Amino acid sequence: MPTTPEVAGTAALAICESLLLALNDRNILPEREIMGVLKDAAAAHEYAPAGDGNEAMHKAVAALINTIISGGNSVRRS
Numbered sequence: 001m002p003t004t005p006e007v008a009g010t011a012a013l014a015i016c017e018s019l020l021l022a023l024n025d026r027n028i029l030p031e032r033e034i035m036g037v038l039k040d041a042a043a044a045h046e047y048a049p050a051g052d053g054n055e056a057m058h059k060a061v062a063a064l065i066n067t068i069i070s071g072g073n074s075v076r077r078s
Contacts, residue, residue, distance in 0.1 A: 017068070038069050 002010075020037070023029040029037075042065035045058040 035069065038065055042066050042069070 020029075020034050024031060024034055042062045045062040045065070048054070048058040
């Protein structure tokens, strides 16, 4: 059975992806800005300060966000 943080993280990701799609669908944020949000989020973890004991987590979070960017999951590209 998944732990509470895993469930919370998965729920947060699903909500954020849905919000990004809705913002794009309603022409509130263009694709380039949504991609910028995702790239900024990945960079925040790629360049997180070393020595906080969470290096593996930061690396995994950055990799997941970069996978989302590569797959186009958060933007309906034409």
